[in-house]
Amino acid sequence: MIGILIEAKTKCPSCSSIIPINALVSKITCSACGKICNFNLDDWESILGNALEEVPYMEELEGSSSTIFSGNYNYEIVYGRQHPSFRDDKQKIDIDQAVKQIYQGWIANPLTGKKFSVRAVPQKYQLKFPGIKYLFCEQFELLPTSPLTEDQIETKSKIEPVYFNCPKCGGGLEIDGSQRLVNCRFCHASAYIPDDLWLILHPVKTVSRWYIWFDQYDRVFRWEQDLWDGVVDSQNNLYLVCESSNGNFKLVCLNQEYKPTWIKNKLDFKTHTTRGDIKLSLTTDENLILHSYDQDHLLLIDRNDGSVICSIPDLEQHPELKFKYWESVACDIDDSLLVYLNPEKKDAEGYSYYELLRFDLDLNPLPTWPDQKSEKPKWYSWITDLFKRTCGIPYFSGVKNRFEKLKDFEIKINIGSDGNYYFSYYNYLLKYNRYGEKIYYMEIPCNYLRGKVVGDSNGYAYALTGQSDDRNTLIRISPDGQQAETYVDSIKGGGLIGKEEFVLLSPSGYIFLLGYGGRIRVLSPDKKLIFISERSKKDEQS
Ligand SMILES: [Zn+2]
Ligand SMILES: [Zn+2]
Known part of the structure; x- marks a missing residue:
């Protein structure tokens, strides 16, 4: 309090x-x-x-x-x-x-x-x-x-009756200040009490x-500006990172009533570019990992109280592990980190490229993809490796299995509840299985993709999209990528989505739609609206 x-x-x-x-x-x-x-x-x-x-x-x-x-x-x-x-x-x-x-x-x-x-x-x-x-x-x-x-009431001094002369007949009138307009008891004209006299009767307060x-913890959390990122844990607690007024940010944990359990607004993890907006991922024991393009390390945060557990890596002990330019970080279901970053290197032709790397939580390097392949025979990986070597570093559109380097940078990684990998780049979505084998590569039918693509435990992917005439819809993509259907339509289209800008999916199938200025909408797994914030409600009224 x-x-x-x-x-x-x-x-x-x-x-x-x-x-x-x-x-x-x-x-x-x-x-x-x-x-x-x-x-x-x-x-x-x-x-x-x-x-x-x-x-x-x-x-x-x-x-x-x-x-x-x-x-x-x-x-x-x-x-x-x-x-x-x-x-x-x-x-x-x-x-x-x-x-x-x-x-x-x-x-x-x-x-x-x-x-x-x-x-x-x-x-x-x-x-x-x-x-x-x-x-x-x-x-x-x-x-x-x-x-x-x-x-x-000591401040109130008792008002003494005051006399003034009727402006019409000059008769003496006793007034108490209860009314501005008084009736003259002699000539019955209405007389207006002049300002100076009125102020004596009514001293300016x-x-x-x-x-x-x-009690800021006893109300639905609001944020005034941009929402940079969010994740949701198995208990449906929401963790959000919000821009705050002075270029800083707030990291909050919201309970199931969307009230804050804790708020951290003084974490030492400043950003200085729009690209540096802080992003979140959850470890398997549901602590938080913060990363930013502007920072040379990650922060591991205790989910219980928002305190810093450690910096990853410990740069004092391992300065050689200092990386800049973390574009995307996802914590995998085996607690390794899958990281897409700018290694500040150039390929043989002098083009910058970007790397997909895997680390353990101490940033010890691990193979990006597991050695063991699924059903594919040994010669298959031999051919693809040969292909990689001969064709150089691909763009996202030309990506094959088990990519490790790309020429495109703004790749978002997300890992579905079933462990499949989703990589998105503008409107394009690539899905890999656990072995890094391509399940599909597709263009999501939309004007633009909002936020990252999330995947459920049955292999479905969900993408919040911007459509023509300013409508936002949630598109669901079948596990094989063959079908992309409008799963939840915009309010304009008779559905439930307003001006929210990204989607989160809880392990139990709840859909969280979030956006700028405190917008929250929550849908149950059967697509019923179970919560809407004041700000999202306002969108519907206007
Ligand atoms: Zn009078
Ligand atoms: Zn007034």
Whole structure:
């Protein structure tokens, strides 16, 4: 749980006076003109949205500010991370103590005796902003049911009646400031109270700091920007790597309610090119391997808490194993790593080429493909090896069995639940069996392929594709590559897929569709929508 401080204000749409927003409420009366300003849930989204997203990643006492131009109002907001504190002497509020006194609506500063509000967040805000638990130090007068009587609110000075002269007949009128327009009891004309007098009756309130007590682990995880990669484990936990605002990234583990189990935002694995976007793979004991084109090593991450187990290789001990330019890394079902990388070498004709290598988890080299062949006779591999030698290094389109070098670089590797290998390059898909023998090479029917191709335990492959007129569809390819059918259509086509950008498949057959800005859709193995995030829902409304 963390404390979030809020200082917010807007301008009255009628008279342009400052309206301090000193409480999480739906109505605030303009003290200058008496207009009642309404703040609906979308207004509150504008006010609190950035704070709830950013503050959990700030250090204590770090803060930020923003000016928001939204539909109904413009806001100026200061927000930051601070343990809720009494406003008079800045002492920290004892949260447990305050919660015990929540029934009375206030807690007194034990040193000064001054009272400050405490309340549980009202239900409609709790539904809109899951994770907000309690509110502290809101302005008492703004709360719909103020726990203090007017006399107890120290900030409110009792208003003395004021006299002014009717502008029409000059009669002396006693006014209390409850209405801007008064009726003259002598001439019955309506008289408008002038500004200077109105301000005496309604002193401008100042912005005062209030606090949100917030549990970021008790709400569906959101990310604001790009999703770089994801993997899903046998328990249907999702691991995602998301771009964050300062060019950094967050690595998160989400449980089956899509709430974070842990979040890591300070891993030392920076990237500096778009090509360096961090990618993930899962080892057989379901720890995570991070790789980036911009890094010269891999990171092995503990799935239980996101801590770094080790760097692969240990570069201090084995500097000779330093590789740059990791394009694709897949952890195989035998816990070896199949890696496609740029060895910074040139072939006989001077062209750069790329290598498919295999290592154990300590980066000790292993043969890329196993020695033992399947049914094929010995002469077969002899012929193919001869063919490789005579024809030089192929492009992806000309690939045969057991490739080890290619001239094309942007190859994505994925390993199906049944251990088959899927290599994709633009719209093209190559499938190998465990011996590196080609099962098929095909063009996937689409404008472009989104993310990597995933394979299930029965040999089917699934590809999220971009089709014409901006439709995304999930295509399923039969185990022999002979059939490619639309397995789940876009919403436009009467299906379930919105603007999600890549697909993950859990070992138990659940389909996860994910994308930019917090898009999540989850389908059960029988293609029923079982979860949709707020952001994906929004796509359907627009
Ligand atoms: Zn006003
Ligand atoms: Zn009059």
